[in-house]
Structures are given as structure tokens and as C-alpha cells.
Amino acid sequence: MAFASVLRTATPRLAVRAAPQLARASARRAFASEASSAPKGNSGGSNNGLLFGLLGAGALGGGLYLYTRDSSDNRNVKDAASPQQVDYQKVYNAIADILEDEKYDDGSYGPVLVRLAWHASGTYDKETGNGGSNGATMRFAPEANHGANAGLEHARNRLEIVKKKFPEITYSDLWTLAGVCAIQEMGGPYITWRAGRKDGNVENCTPDGRLPDGDKGADHVRKIFYRMGFNDQEIVALSGAHALGRCHVDRSGFDGPWQYAPTTFSNEYFRLLEDEKWQERKWKGPPQFENKSDKSLMMLRTDMALMTDKGFRQYTDKYAKDENAFFSDFSKAFSKLIHLGVPTAQLSEPVPLKKIEDQAPASA
Ligand code: HIF
Numbered sequence: 001m002a003f004a005s006v007l008r009t010a011t012p013r014l015a016v017r018a019a020p021q022l023a024r025a026s027a028r029r030a031f032a033s034e035a036s037s038a039p040k041g042n043s044g045g046s047n048n049g050l051l052f053g054l055l056g057a058g059a060l061g062g063g064l065y066l067y068t069r070d071s072s073d074n075r076n077v078k079d080a081a082s083p084q085q086v087d088y089q090k091v092y093n094a095i096a097d098i099l100e101d102e103k104y105d106d107g108s109y110g111p112v113l114v115r116l117a118w119h120a121s122g123t124y125d126k127e128t129g130n131g132g133s134n135g136a137t138m139r140f141a142p143e144a145n146h147g148a149n150a151g152l153e154h155a156r157n158r159l160e161i162v163k164k165k166f167p168e169i170t171y172s173d174l175w176t177l178a179g180v181c182a183i184q185e186m187g188g189p190y191i192t193w194r195a196g197r198k199d200g201n202v203e204n205c206t207p208d209g210r211l212p213d214g215d216k217g218a219d220h221v222r223k224i225f226y227r228m229g230f231n232d233q234e235i236v237a238l239s240g241a242h243a244l245g246r247c248h249v250d251r252s253g254f255d256g257p258w259q260y261a262p263t264t265f266s267n268e269y270f271r272l273l274e275d276e277k278w279q280e281r282k283w284k285g286p287p288q289f290e291n292k293s294d295k296s297l298m299m300l301r302t303d304m305a306l307m308t309d310k311g312f313r314q315y316t317d318k319y320a321k322d323e324n325a326f327f328s329d330f331s332k333a334f335s336k337l338i339h340l341g342v343p344t345a346q347l348s349e350p351v352p353l354k355k356i357e358d359q360a361p362a363s364a
Pocket of ligand 1: 111118151213239240245246251300
């Protein structure tokens with residue numbers, strides 16, 4: 001299955017672009033200081049409406065996301081539509097239709113949609129139960145402006161095309177469904193997805209700092225992912241998603257793709273980690289690694305931790321050798337990720353979402 005899909009999705013536009021301008025050393029700090037206007041030490045619970053309202057208003061001067069004007073408005077709050085009310089396969093197909101665009105990046109919005117689904121979900125905190133994919137709180141300025149979320153407006157804006165066609169779907173269901181669609185259509189495994197996420201309000205935004213920093217090591221990665229309830233094996237399995245997409249100097253400050261075919265989902269990320277020689281890149285940007293052989297690929301410090309940390313390395317070895325094992329473990333871990341924070345009672349049964357290539361061709 002994997003091979004056929006990989007063939008189908010390996011578009012000809014995969015040539016890795018030459019590195020754009022070097023990052024200014026201040027690029028990442030600029031994001032970080034913007035984000036420092038976001039609430040600190042807030043539990044993300046529901047009693048901070050005023051605080052968030054003020055912060056939301058304070059952010060007005062600094063480039064706003066679409067909905068902030070109405071951020072405390074209950075029109076932003078929405079219950080999920082059941083699979084009886086919305087044909088989620090149709091929504092899936094509409095997302096598949098808007099994945100490719102030769103003018104955008106490597107020719108596909110797929111990677112940035114996967115990143116949106118993950119950042120919408122990866123704010124989950126298992127101790128307090130807040131954060132996670134329920135709520136789609138990245139619609140609001142405090143969370144949209146978190147440094148880690150820079151660039152995700154490309155994904156959110158692209159999905160407006162689909163939201164207009166299917167206004168009944170909640171943003172939180174749409175964003176996670178888009179991540180599933182992107183992975184499946186780029187040649188990845190099937191991923192179990194349930195509908196039922198509700199859209200929340202600005203009061204449900206999580207504090208900044210819940211998502212990982214790429215310039216840190218294994219301890220940091222564990223701290224962030226253990227907080228969500230993942231173990232070492234799941235962390236490594238998830239990390240294979242860095243086969244997709246690239247870093248952008250104007251978003252994270254880092255630069256370049258992890259592999260040569262960044263719109264094809266495969267175990268290539270693990271194989272390159274092991275097979276290439278990696279060295280620190282000498283440049284003005286934040287610390288990152290480059291492959292010695294042609295210097296066109298990159299790894300973050302957090303990626304390198306999967307090689308250097310013993311607890312992680314055993315799984316990196318396994319997934320580099322065995323793509324089926326990777327696909328199967330990734331599918332489970334990603335499905336877990338995109339349901340974090342959603343009360344089980346809210347969720348539907350798994351919704352079957354077929355890849356386009358597995359759907360019966362429309363009869364003539
Ligand atoms: Fe990423 N990730 N991620 N990531 N990520 C970036 C881009 C993507 C981390 C940092 C970055 C995961 C974990 C981590 C994707 C998917 C996932 C970028 C570049 C950075 C810096 C952003 C930019 O400049 O545009 C860190 C530190 C992580 C913890 C280890 C997940 C496992 C791999 C959870 C995951 O699924 C995807 C896809 C992209 C590419 C986005 C694009 O626009 O091309």
C-alpha cells in the first residue's frame with residue numbers, strides 16, 4: 001500500500017530549493033518577544049476572560065488574526081456536527097482538492113496542514129486536561145501570535161475555502177481532519193479520526209510555551225511530550241512526520257527541508273538521520289545541522305536527539321529499517337495526538353476516510 005501511494009504523491013516539484021537569505025539572528029527572538037505579550041502562567045481554564053480580552057485587545061496593534069475582533073463573542077463557539085449531519089468524506093475530498101498549488105512552497109499545502117493539526121493538538125496538558133485539539137483556539141490572537149505558531153496562518157487561511165463549502169464543520173474538526181487528509185494523500189498510512197470537537201472561545205487559549213523549541217535536546221522533547229501523555233516510542237514514531245515540509249527563515253528562523261522529497265510521507269527521515277553525516281551549519285541563524293554530503297538538508301537539535309539519546313535511538317533504528325512498523329506506530333500516535341483534550345463523550349465513532357486513490361471512480 002505504502003509504495004503505490006508514495007508513487008502517486010511523489011510530484012515532480014520536489015527539487016529542493018536553494019536556501020533563501022540567511023536568517024537574521026534576531027528572527028526567532030522577534031517571535032519570542034511578540035509571544036511574551038501572551039499570558040504567562042495561565043491555566044488556560046475558563047476564568048480568565050477579562051485577562052484574555054485585554055490581551056486580545058492589546059494585540060490589536062501587532063497584526064491580528066481574523067477573529068480577534070469578536071474574540072469574546074459567543075458566535076465563535078460551536079458544537080460539532082455529527083457524521084449524520086456532515087459527510088466528512090466529502091470534506092476530506094474538498095481538502096484533498098486544495099492540497100496542491102505550484103506557487104506555494106514545494107507545491108503542496110500538505111506539510112503546513114499537518115503542522116497546523118499538530119500545533120492545535122500539542123498544547124494539551126494531561127495534569128489539568130486543558131489545551132488540545134478541542135476549541136481551535138489558535139483562531140484567536142494570543143495563541144495565533146505564539147512564536148511556535150508563526151506561519152500557520154497559511155494553513156488556516158487555505159482551509160477557509162473548505163470551511164465556506166461546509167460551514168457546519170467546526171474549525172477544530174476541520175483542522176485535525178485536514179492533517180489526516182494531508183498525511184494520507186502524501187502517501188502516509190490511514191489514520192483513525194473521530195468527529196466531535198467543539199469550537200471554543202478566546203478564554204480557552206493556552207499559555208505560550210507549551211510547544212517544543214527546535215534548538216533544545218532530548219530532555220526538553222521528553223518534558224513537552226510526556227506532558228501530553230506520550231512515551232519514548234510514540235515520540236520517535238511521531239517525529240517521522242518531519243519527512244514532510246521544511247523550515248522557513250521567516251517563520252521559525254530555521255531553514256531547509258529534512259529530506260529530498262518533502263511532500264512524500266515515508267520513513268526517509270529516519271534513514272537519512274542514520275545514513276548521512278551531520279554537522280553544525282555555520283551561519284547567522286539559530287543552531288541547526290546540515291548533511292555533509294550536499295548541505296541541502298537540515299536537522300534540528302531535537303531531531304538529532306533521536307540519534308544521540310539511547311532511549312530514543314532503539315526506535316530510530318527500528319523505523320529506519322522497517323517502514324511498515326513506522327507506518328503502523330505513526331498512525332496510532334498521530335491519531336492519539338489529534339484527539340488530545342477532547343472528552344470521549346463528545347467523540348463520534350471512527351469516521352471512515354478513504355484516500356482518493358481508494359475511492360471508486362465516479363461512474364461515467
Ligand atoms: Fe515540527 N517543526 N517540530 N513536528 N513540523 C517544523 C515544521 C514542521 C518541531 C519544530 C519544527 C513535530 C515535532 C516538532 C511538522 C510536523 C511535526 C518547524 C519549521 C520547526 C522549527 C517551521 C517553519 O519554519 O515553517 C519540534 C522542535 C518538534 C518536537 C520534536 C511533530 C513530530 C515530527 C509532532 C510533527 O508532526 C511539519 C509537517 C512541518 C513542516 C511545515 C511546513 O510548513 O513545511
